[in-house]
Amino acid sequence: MFQNNREGLALALPAAVFTALLFLLPVGILLSEAFKVDGSWSLQGYIDFASKPLNQTVFLRTLKLGALVSVVSAIIGYACAFCIVNLDGRHRGRVFGLVVLPLMISPVARTYAWIVILGRTGIVNDTIISLGLSKTPIRILFTETAVFIGLLQLFLPLMIISLVSAMENLPKDVIPAARVLGANWIQVFTKVILPLTKDGLVIGGTLVFTGSLTAYITPAILGGSKVLMLETLLYQRVNVANDFVSAGVIATVLIVMSFGANILLKRIAAARN
Amino acid sequence: MKYFLATTAALGLIAGAGHAQDRTLTISVYAFGQDAMAEAVFNPFEEVCGCEVVIETGNSVERMAKIEANAANPVIDMAVMSTQDALSLARQDLLQPLDVAQISSHADLYEAAKDPLGNGMAVGYSYYATSIVYRSDLVTVDSWADLLSDDLAGRVALPNITGTQGPLTLMMLSNALGHEGADYAQTIDAIGESGDDIVTFYNRSSELAQLMLQEEVIAAPVGRFAWSRFSGADLPFAWAEPTEGQTGGMNVMVMTKGNGNEELAYQFMDYWLSVEVQTRIAEAKLDSPANTDVVVSDEIAKSLTYGAELINSLTMLDPAAIIDNREAWVERWNENVVN
Numbered sequence: 001m002f003q004n005n006r007e008g009l010a011l012a013l014p015a016a017v018f019t020a021l022l023f024l025l026p027v028g029i030l031l032s033e034a035f036k037v038d039g040s041w042s043l044q045g046y047i048d049f050a051s052k053p054l055n056q057t058v059f060l061r062t063l064k065l066g067a068l069v070s071v072v073s074a075i076i077g078y079a080c081a082f083c084i085v086n087l088d089g090r091h092r093g094r095v096f097g098l099v100v101l102p103l104m105i106s107p108v109a110r111t112y113a114w115i116v117i118l119g120r121t122g123i124v125n126d127t128i129i130s131l132g133l134s135k136t137p138i139r140i141l142f143t144e145t146a147v148f149i150g151l152l153q154l155f156l157p158l159m160i161i162s163l164v165s166a167m168e169n170l171p172k173d174v175i176p177a178a179r180v181l182g183a184n185w186i187q188v189f190t191k192v193i194l195p196l197t198k199d200g201l202v203i204g205g206t207l208v209f210t211g212s213l214t215a216y217i218t219p220a221i222l223g224g225s226k227v228l229m230l231e232t233l234l235y236q237r238v239n240v241a242n243d244f245v246s247a248g249v250i251a252t253v254l255i256v257m258s259f260g261a262n263i264l265l266k267r268i269a270a271a272r273n
Numbered sequence: 274m275k276y277f278l279a280t281t282a283a284l285g286l287i288a289g290a291g292h293a294q295d296r297t298l299t300i301s302v303y304a305f306g307q308d309a310m311a312e313a314v315f316n317p318f319e320e321v322c323g324c325e326v327v328i329e330t331g332n333s334v335e336r337m338a339k340i341e342a343n344a345a346n347p348v349i350d351m352a353v354m355s356t357q358d359a360l361s362l363a364r365q366d367l368l369q370p371l372d373v374a375q376i377s378s379h380a381d382l383y384e385a386a387k388d389p390l391g392n393g394m395a396v397g398y399s400y401y402a403t404s405i406v407y408r409s410d411l412v413t414v415d416s417w418a419d420l421l422s423d424d425l426a427g428r429v430a431l432p433n434i435t436g437t438q439g440p441l442t443l444m445m446l447s448n449a450l451g452h453e454g455a456d457y458a459q460t461i462d463a464i465g466e467s468g469d470d471i472v473t474f475y476n477r478s479s480e481l482a483q484l485m486l487q488e489e490v491i492a493a494p495v496g497r498f499a500w501s502r503f504s505g506a507d508l509p510f511a512w513a514e515p516t517e518g519q520t521g522g523m524n525v526m527v528m529t530k531g532n533g534n535e536e537l538a539y540q541f542m543d544y545w546l547s548v549e550v551q552t553r554i555a556e557a558k559l560d561s562p563a564n565t566d567v568v569v570s571d572e573i574a575k576s577l578t579y580g581a582e583l584i585n586s587l588t589m590l591d592p593a594a595i596i597d598n599r600e601a602w603v604e605r606w607n608e609n610v611v612n
Contacts, residue, residue, distance in 0.1 A: 116487065241435075
């Protein structure tokens with residue numbers, strides 16, 4: 001595209017300098033603190049972090065909820081994306097618009113709405129009582145269930161968008177062909193749709209998983225101090241204890257988990273080839 | 274010659290006026306009700322001193338971190354904070370003793386507010402009581418131990434241990450349950466055993482108010498400064514007077530060491546503690562006065578922690594005990610309550 005590499009590099013330079021100075025450098029400085037104890041390099045911060053039962057619980061909870069939200073997002077996302085790509089052009093645009101719409105609303109507003117919906121006098125408990133499933137309201141707020149619901153509604157659109165994009169590139173005749181050859185719908189999904197849309201799943205899965213790991217507002221509001229996640233624990237360490245070493249350790253763990261998830265999903269996708 | 278002198282004098286006056294306006298006082302204050310505080314205290318003081326008041330806010334950790342980070346060349350001249358935060362700064366030698374001769378209202382303060390940290394390191398400017406707010410149509414609360422009773426199971430919230438109200442609640446629960454020891458180990462364990470019955474451990478009174486107005490929670494310990502959030506609501510909320518009494522605390526003013534702006538800082542402290550300003554703050558229901566000469570109506574008094582009888586009856590937690598034990602409390606809390 002360019003006469004020589006220099007032109008391309010010159011054009012990329014401002015963005016590269018901007019990112020390096022205002023993102024990589026501060027993050028690098030912050031994270032390097034997590035490898036220091038009393039000014040000298042050490043992994044003691046990580047050893048201390050891993051040895052505390054609370055940190056172990058919070059780590060496993062964060063991993064579990066991130067994985068659960070990703071899996072359920074993928075299941076709902078595939079069903080949704082399949083419906084969307086099979087709609088005619090006008091309806092497809094409208095339904096896709098509805099999927100994208102929540103992304104235009106502040107996560108704070110969306111999460112606060114769940115406080116009302118999931119509360120003792122909210123619509124969920126009203127429905128449960130009116131259906132006779134329980135005589136008294138069930139406590140949902142400040143439980144892992146509340147955090148799961150909050151994260152799912154927050155990140156499901158990202159999965160749907162990724163899968164719609166992948167499914168639009170699916171050749172129109174592969175599903176009818178598989179059906180004609182005798183495949184049932186489960187076989188169609190596992191042998192045809194899934195392999196051909198795996199790139200969308202990897203992108204969507206990475207977005208949802210890393211988003212769930214790093215979201216702060218939703219776990220803070222719907223989980224509170226009773227359902228700590230790594231990100232709410234990080235905030236607590238900085239703002240309550242002024243403990244930047246632990247915060248740096250948690251930030252590093254979150255970054256490693258995010259990259260790890262991406263690599264894992266890519267490997268799983270590659271293995272199917 | 275006359276023209277020259279007149280011109281010189283006029284220029285001198287302009288320069289003097291300019292110099293007065295250049296005077297700046299930087300204060301570190303709570304973010305709570307900042308617009309109302311500016312109207313009641315900060316803006317009128319600017320007119321009195323002919324200076325500019327620069328306001329720094331944030332949570333207590335952020336505000337303390339800023340004072341610590343700028344110890345060699347203080348940015349903040351004076352600050353208001355909790356007694357334990359002030360003591361923590363005093364122990365790090367970041368504060369200077371106050372010359373109370375420069376605070377004309379000092380003699381009018383409640384005895385406990387005159388020198389709450391010792392060595393003249395601070396003066397108290399406001400009090401707050403802490404008790405249990407509850408739904409009077411659904412339950413009665415007569416004791417701090419009721420917080421862990423079956424009647425409130427699944428409908429009670431407690432303040433987080435990391436906030437100001439957490440240790441106060443721990444102390445009163447410990448008294449009510451007959452537990453001994455400043456480590457409150459038995460009490461923390463008891464809270465942990467009732468963990469499933471506690472809806473949440475709230476961090477801000479605004480968060481609690483929302484949960485109580487939404488009927489998610491029907492009882493919780495809270496500072497009196499938040500009472501107006503409940504007293505004006507449609508639901509019947511009551512302020513408990515437990516048999517073990519009410520607890521509470523005091524907020525204090527401190528001066529950073531070597532800030533070089535002591536004269537203006539003393540003028541501001543004197544202004545804030547005056548009867549006129551403390552009355553104005555009380556009538557706006559922003560803070561409860563520490564000046565004994567402040568008189569407010571019964572209606573206003575209901576929203577405040579007002580009067581010698583109430584203030585002297587409060588069971589307060591020694592700030593030194595909070596600092597010395599906080600790490601151990603949080604450690605045990607994390608292991609047995611939120612884990």
